[in-house]
Amino acid sequence: MLLNKKILLCVCGGIAVYKAVALVSKLTQAGATVKVIMTESARQFVNPLSFQVMSKNDVFYDTFDEKDSSVIAHIDLADWADLVLVAPATANVIGKLANGIADDMVTTTLLATTAPVWVAPAMNVHMYDHPAVLRNIDRLYADGIRFIEPSAGYLACGYVGKGRLEEPEKIVSIMSKFFEPQQKPLAGKKVIVSAGPTLERIDPVRYLSNFSSGKMGYAMAEAARDLGADVTLVHGPVSLADPHGMKVVAIESAQQMLEAIMKEYDEAAIVIKAAAVADYRPKYAAAQKVKKQDGDAVIELVRTPDILATLGQQKQHQLLVGFAAETNDVETYALGKLQRKNADYIIANDVSKSDRGFGADKNTVTLYGHDFQQSFPSMTKTTLAKQLLDVIVERSGVAK
Numbered sequence: 187m188l189l190n191k192k193i194l195l196c197v198c199g200g201i202a203v204y205k206a207v208a209l210v211s212k213l214t215q216a217g218a219t220v221k222v223i224m225t226e227s228a229r230q231f232v233n234p235l236s237f238q239v240m241s242k243n244d245v246f247y248d249t250f251d252e253k254d255s256s257v258i259a260h261i262d263l264a265d266w267a268d269l270v271l272v273a274p275a276t277a278n279v280i281g282k283l284a285n286g287i288a289d290d291m292v293t294t295t296l297l298a299t300t301a302p303v304w305v306a307p308a309m310n311v312h313m314y315d316h317p318a319v320l321r322n323i324d325r326l327y328a329d330g331i332r333f334i335e336p337s338a339g340y341l342a343c344g345y346v347g348k349g350r351l352e353e354p355e356k357i358v359s360i361m362s363k364f365f366e367p368q369q370k371p372l373a374g375k376k377v378i379v380s381a382g383p384t385l386e387r388i389d390p391v392r393y394l395s396n397f398s399s400g401k402m403g404y405a406m407a408e409a410a411r412d413l414g415a416d417v418t419l420v421h422g423p424v425s426l427a428d429p430h431g432m433k434v435v436a437i438e439s440a441q442q443m444l445e446a447i448m449k450e451y452d453e454a455a456i457v458i459k460a461a462a463v464a465d466y467r468p469k470y471a472a473a474q475k476v477k478k479q480d481g482d483a484v485i486e487l488v489r490t491p492d493i494l495a496t497l498g499q500q501k502q503h504q505l506l507v508g509f510a511a512e513t514n515d516v517e518t519y520a521l522g523k524l525q526r527k528n529a530d531y532i533i534a535n536d537v538s539k540s541d542r543g544f545g546a547d548k549n550t551v552t553l554y555g556h557d558f559q560q561s562f563p564s565m566t567k568t569t570l571a572k573q574l575l576d577v578i579v580e581r582s583g584v585a586k
């Protein structure tokens with residue numbers, strides 16, 4: 187798959203630079219043509235000559251050192267590449283790319299290219315876990331950048347944890363897979379995804395809701411789109427930008443979410459209910475702002491429709507995937523919902539911990555089917571959504 191592919195390797199400054207030399211060797215052995223750009227810091231670790239020898243090409247590191255006067259080097263390299271790989275990618279370069287900063291040869295080229303960009307981070311375990319780095323990684327995911335997550339193990343700084351540059355053999359195999367003809371198992375299938383909270387009005391200025399940010403549901407919708415599905419995303423009030431390449435329906439209440447989903451339910455192959463739907467709403471939503479009075483007040487609540495259970499009752503050919511947000515006895519409650527709501531899969535998250543579930547960038551879940559279960563360790567919701575869908579599509583046979 188890598189034969190004659192033009193790969194531009196951007197090397198940043200970290201101890202893992204030595205692995206990048208081996209990476210160039212393996213890429214060229216696989217038939218790729220490799221050109222290398224190094225940051226200033228990368229040159230502190232390895233002499234450009236090593237990359238020159240391995241790639242049999244000039245190595246670039248100075249934006250103003252134009253080796254060929256007929257072209258502008260960083261634009262020429264950006265246009266030349268079939269794929270740009272940043273390995274090792276430091277927190278610094280990830281941060282610059284996420285924020286559109288172009289102040290050296292690597293970062294100007296990264297902004298100038300329209301080729302697919304893959305980023306393979308390598309850094310200290312705490313740096314990789316830092317909220318700023320996670321924020322930048324999530325932003326880059328949203329921009330369409332792909333990641334090769336670092337592996338866990340002994341780090342050069344003495345820590346043991348996640349942060350090691352993935353092994354060159356593994357990176358080469360991921361690159362090779364990337365150039366395989368695209369698999370679109372959900373092409374021609376309609377997938378409805380619900381995301382975010384619902385908002386149940388008390389009066390024009392007050393409401394009942396919850397802390398769902400919509401991130402998990404949006405990630406599921408994007409993963410389904412990337413598998414070729416025709417996606418409708420029905421979401422409650424969130425502050426996320428509309429994802430591209432899908433129909434987006436904004437609703438407010440549980441009743442409106444039910445109606446929006448029912449409109450397309452007959453044609454749906456899969457419905458994924460990641461929304462945190464309010465179970466109760468005020469019996470009456472006052473038309474005017476309710477004035478305070480002496481003493482306590484009581485709001486009478488009534489049940490909202492259970493959307494997933496309604497879909498379960500009317501299920502024909504659809505595959506139903508629910509989520510379960512639990513703080514205790516996760517498995518018991520998740521399996522109960524699987525049966526009661528006639529779902530095919532329930533994805534349970536333990537939302538008692540602040541690093542997952544509501545609002546967090548990462549999640550840790552267990553996927554329950556009627557005859558199996560699989561746990562997924564902590565990872566970004568974007569990565570998790572892809573992995574969950576791959577397993578669900580594979581196991582359910584929905585793509586056939």
Ligand code: PMT
Binds near residue numbers: 461491493543546
């Ligand atoms: O949005 P984020 O900040 O990324 O957070 C993600 C999440 C924690 C909200 C998500 O991962 C999640 O767990 N969503 C489901 C939350 C929830 O409402 O769980 P539940 O156990 O109350 O409901 C079980 C299932 O029934 C869910 O699929 C829910 O959408 C559905 N339901 C619940 C009540 C209702 N009236 N109608 C429903 O359809």
